[in-house]
Amino acid sequence: MTKISKERRESRLIRHNRVRKKIHGTAERPRLSLYRSNKHIMLQVIDDDLGVTIASASSNEPTLRPAGGSTVDAAKALGKTVAERAKAAGVSKVVFDRGGYLYHGRVAAVAEAAREAGLEF
Numbered sequence: 001m002t003k004i005s006k007e008r009r010e011s012r013l014i015r016h017n018r019v020r021k022k023i024h025g026t027a028e029r030p031r032l033s034l035y036r037s038n039k040h041i042m043l044q045v046i047d048d049d050l051g052v053t054i055a056s057a058s059s060n061e062p063t064l065r066p067a068g069g070s071t072v073d074a075a076k077a078l079g080k081t082v083a084e085r086a087k088a089a090g091v092s093k094v095v096f097d098r099g100g101y102l103y104h105g106r107v108a109a110v111a112e113a114a115r116e117a118g119l120e121f
Helices: 003-020 072-088 106-116
Strands: 031-036 039-046 050-057 095-097
Touching: 031 106, 039 072, 039 106, 050 072, 072 106
Parallel strands: 031 095
Antiparallel strands: 031 039, 039 050
């Protein structure tokens, strides 16, 4: 890991911790957590009070792999999938936790697709 990539990772983790101080998922309004790597995107709907994952989706799943690993189109498909799974579990409102990533590109595409599929945040 180079010095610059290490600094970027540390900066993201600082932003993530700053955001997490303010965001907390409850049973009525769980947290939609996002992790973005260079190859994949992972999403979880989490109830922080109980410490359980209600719904999840990943671009690494075989059913979502044809959409592409880490593209904006794959992010849209992933946002739609996690919204459908959350609604099936009885969740319609969430708090979006972007994980310290900028709200741009794949992160924004996930959020827009989840909103269009019926999640409120």
